[in-house]
């Protein structure tokens with residue numbers, strides 16, 4: 470398989486360049502099948518939020534520090550319910566400085582507005598995906614999403630190479646390092662709560678991810694340029710996140726993320742200074758599907774570009790991930806075959822985003 474991952478199957482086209490060229494119609498490569506197109510309800514204008522039907526749960530993490538035990542318990546229970554019923558929630562008062570969040574979004578927005586030749590220095594390949602990219606998947610002639618991105622490794626430390634991170638704006642590397650450190654701390658806290666809520670030792674997920682030395686973390690910064698025909702395409706096709714857990718910092722003033730709820734797509738309304746957290750496939754496997762990674766996608770619009778920072782918190786690449794023994798019973802046998810995260814993520818890197826087809830493929834034969 471690695472042979473076909475050495476280079477992109479065709480020349481890379483930057484979506485931002487397409488968008489800025491002023492085209493009125495998007496190339497066929499970006500036109501989705503009718504069934505996959507976003508369905509804009511009564512409005513597609515950004516000034517109106519009337520298409521927002523519902524929102525994912527919002528949790529105030531400060532309540533975990535309350536002196537009132539019932540408030541602490543209630544908050545832990547809200548997280549438990551959000552994981553079981555939604556697989557997605559937003560958190561506020563999470564301890565990460567709002568200034569750092571704004572700076573992180575700011576430097577990345579600046580990066581994407583650098584001249585093309587500056588960004589091109591960091592052009593990626595499908596070997597590691599690190600760097601500036603415009604596609605996920607290597608299938609020749611495959612449909613593409615309306616976005617560019619930058620992907621980098623933060624943990625484990627041997628994989629971190631800040632020379633592969635943008636050199637401009639000049640504060641970029643420093644801010645990424647600081648942001649990564651805070652994001653890791655928050656993810657660690659959340660995995661402890663998830664472990665407790667699953668009835669496991671509080672360090673269970675941390676240990677299974679490989680502990681301080683082996684756990685992985687990477688950042689994917691998504692750039693969704695304005696799109697002249699937003700009803701025909703997607704910024705990011707439906708997928709579940711392959712890793713452990715995702716900490717998403719969305720743009721505050723432009724919605725775009727949609728979360729699957731049965732047959733409906735819920736457009737998430739971002740709360741200022743909140744992070745969006747979602748369960749990835751590895752926690753679905755470890756929890757033996759008590760928690761599920763939920764499908765999500767991104768819609769684009771003709772009025773405003775959008776930037777989001779997806780911080781993926783993952784098991785170390787070589788660790789075998791399988792359902793927790795404690796959660797496997799006669800009534801609820803192990804649903805998934807053991808796999809390492811490195812093996813697992815080769816699928817999305819080859820095929821691109823494909824809903825939940827991958828985690829389904831791990832189902833153990835009965």
Ligand code: OGA
Pocket residue numbers: 689691705710717719725726765766767777779
């Ligand atoms: C992702 C993702 C959502 C967004 O990068 O995996 O789902 O809002 N991003 O950009």
Ligand code: NI
Pocket residue numbers: 708709710765779
């Ligand atoms: Ni995602």
